[in-house]
Amino acid sequence: MNSLTYFDYAATTPLRPEAMDAMIQALRHFGNPSSRYAYGREAAQSIKAHRETIARALGCTAGEIFFTSCGTEGDNWAIRKGVELGRRRGKHIITTAVEHAAVLETCRDLERQGYEVTCLSPDRSGRIRTEQLRAALRPDTVLVSMMLVNNETGVILPVADCVRAVKAFDPAIVFHCDAVQGFLKLPDSPASTGADLITVSGHKVGGPKGVGALYIKKGTRLAPLLTGGGQEEGLRSGTEATAQIAGFAAACLSTMADNSRLERTQAIKNYTLERLKEAVPHLEILSAGDAPHICAVTLPGYPSEVLVRVLGDQGVCISSGSACHKGKPSHVFAAMGLPKAWLSGALRLSFSPDSTREEADRLVEALRQASQSIFPTMS
Ligand code: PLP
Numbered sequence: 001m002n003s004l005t006y007f008d009y010a011a012t013t014p015l016r017p018e019a020m021d022a023m024i025q026a027l028r029h030f031g032n033p034s035s036r037y038a039y040g041r042e043a044a045q046s047i048k049a050h051r052e053t054i055a056r057a058l059g060c061t062a063g064e065i066f067f068t069s070c071g072t073e074g075d076n077w078a079i080r081k082g083v084e085l086g087r088r089r090g091k092h093i094i095t096t097a098v099e100h101a102a103v104l105e106t107c108r109d110l111e112r113q114g115y116e117v118t119c120l121s122p123d124r125s126g127r128i129r130t131e132q133l134r135a136a137l138r139p140d141t142v143l144v145s146m147m148l149v150n151n152e153t154g155v156i157l158p159v160a161d162c163v164r165a166v167k168a169f170d171p172a173i174v175f176h177c178d179a180v181q182g183f184l185k186l187p188d189s190p191a192s193t194g195a196d197l198i199t200v201s202g203h204k205v206g207g208p209k210g211v212g213a214l215y216i217k218k219g220t221r222l223a224p225l226l227t228g229g230g231q232e233e234g235l236r237s238g239t240e241a242t243a244q245i246a247g248f249a250a251a252c253l254s255t256m257a258d259n260s261r262l263e264r265t266q267a268i269k270n271y272t273l274e275r276l277k278e279a280v281p282h283l284e285i286l287s288a289g290d291a292p293h294i295c296a297v298t299l300p301g302y303p304s305e306v307l308v309r310v311l312g313d314q315g316v317c318i319s320s321g322s323a324c325h326k327g328k329p330s331h332v333f334a335a336m337g338l339p340k341a342w343l344s345g346a347l348r349l350s351f352s353p354d355s356t357r358e359e360a361d362r363l364v365e366a367l368r369q370a371s372q373s374i375f376p377t378m379s
Pocket of ligand 1: 075178
């Protein structure tokens, strides 16, 4: 990665070399998987193998995997078409205030179309409790959408427990889980949560951008979001992105083969947090994160956008929250009810198993220096 010191793996990850090789090969073999001649059938065979790989990574069967263009598409599809499955029972949706914009904005859009949305609020540490969800369930609830790992705090949400609570209340309620940040980052597979619909994305796991998958549990009769030529068993039309899918599967395969990845990621995160606490005056840990790869810290009162820019100018890449915020204050940290000064200086750090102590030391030193050259704008 040249001279970059990269601690923004929750925003995106570098393409794994195995993924690059698989993509180049797939680009050379340009056949359309829907074509009947051998060249097309070969492409279809490759997709079949890649679907099996993604299914293994998700903990499900190949027939439950449908390729999409990204995590955002998976979230839109699951929620927009998931609510239709309960059309006759009601128009109530439950989600959480810490979801990614792909979920929250979709729910807001449905609100404009007459749905009622209950947003569960996190506590000061970013946690949501099953009890909160249980209390929000109603006879007209049709869909629950809850993420597996929060992309800004690294907090793990109690999805498996919530699925049990929801299904005990009414098995017809559709449970969607945005597992974009939990996929291949936790010891358990996303499908083991029992959710009906699960979204994952390629570029968070060493695959390319522009590909994802939606897990549709066997028996869930989800309608397509994209209609057309009838690819993906008629559920997701559009010519399959053969190279993207090949890269996604290769990235999953090589990630799964790295058995110590979670421990190494956790160890480098722990080291970085320890060093930051020692070296950077006033720094507070906003969330140590349950998932191994994400945490958040704050320099209370400092403008995080300026800190991010100053570090960026030195080739040190971190973020002030989700990469999709584009400078707006994080809705996740705001929902946690943190003091204004803590919100202002909030920074997200995210790690890979291959992040090194040398890189961590560079980050710590850059943040220490920046905190001395920039002044807090609020107390
Ligand atoms: N959900 C979560 C939790 C994310 O972190 C992201 C990306 O940052 C997305 C959804 C959207 O995924 P994509 O970038 O593939 O559209």
